[in-house]
Amino acid sequence: MTARTALVVGGTSGIGLATARQLQALSHEVHVAGRSRQTLDGLAESDPGLIRHHADGGDRDRMAAVAEEIGSIDWLVLTLSGSEGQGPIADLDLGTLRRAFDAKLWAQLTTIQAVLPRLTADGSITVLGAITARMGMAGTAGLAALNGAIEALVKPLAIELAPIRVNGVSPGLVDTPWWSALPEEARQDYFAAAAKALPVGHVASADELAEVVVLAATNGNLTGTVLEADGGARLITLG
Template sequence: MDNHAAPLAGRTVLVIGGARGLGRGIAEAAARAGAAVVVGARDADRAAQVAATLPGATSALIDIGDERSIAEAAATFDRLDHVVVTASAHHDVPVTGYQHDAVVRAFQAKVIGPMLVAKHLAPRLAPDGSILLFSGVAAWNPSPGYTVMGVTNAAVAALATHLAVELAPVRVNAISPGIVDSGTWDTLGEGAKASFFAGAAGGTLVGRVGRTDDITEAALWLLTAGYVSGETIHVEGGARHA
């Protein structure tokens, strides 16, 4: 089979988590590249609002923690080319603070949910299509209070490889971002965010935190990189080596 890179124009790209943060950035970039984007989110109104800002885009209600919503959304697609999953649920606490349900939610968002996405959506994917998952640098740079984030992100990297083998020739890859100013850190407040970013920038080889564009460029490349499968691509300014 010819598995050369296909451009995104005219391809259907579902972005689960596409209404916010890096997912929204990827949805916007894919739409600019001519893809028919489906903005997937657990808030249907928000998904529809974002889709309305993108040429040719539609929206889908998908809660990654609810298999029925994944199955119902899957049933609406005859064929998809690419699925991107950016969902995450943080539980950043010391080991003694683990809350069972929060740990489960974190695994649902990053690991179990993407497995169920593969279950319901892989059968509808074009043979030269792909799934793109999101890991994160915490998997490789352990620090106290971030074990849930680290372990779920490590599992995503393993999941990408295992799914790539089972779903071949559909390609499955992951991006592992470093600390990126995607909007998700705005909840820290201006001062705390600035000092967190200063520390994070110092922990890279390039001396800065990531920008949404750093990730969207890598994401669009991976969607069309027909000779890359089962990989986790680190877009983190060299943070694992600093």
């Protein structure tokens, strides 16, 4: 494969970092953007081959400046996320949910607009949603609305921006820092119970999801598609 240029926004941890590492392992030039200077400085030690940019996906001017600095971009990967927005609807703080939309949906839209002028004609955009968009799981109405909105972008943008390809990836349970707010023992207990219920028999790793993201970003015949990489979570009931 000819070397290409990728920008992974939210690429400093979890699925984003795993994706950046896999793309770099394929000998592509990989840029990562993140909000935390400390995390970016850490990548200078652990992943010196990744080109780092301090930027917030919700800041259009900054993201446009990053794209200008990079020049031509083949693959834009958006793995922006947040830890807010879940809970029973009767008690859900709508201000908190609004912040979750700002951090994920609006930041992804803002980044797409900012970077679009620098995307190559045969390039791609890959967004990250979540399987909550299609599950009936109590306490996830806010997350379902958020991720449903993100994944709803894929088909119309695939038509509007063609020949640029647009795809989404819809993860289920993934062992990433997203779960860091949960006490370690509680997290391990939940993951163990979930693994028994999931058809694949385990909770996904960031590397497993990254393989799917790389496919969505790089496969020239894939567009307008949301790839469900949830271990079969949508087929069962998770507590």
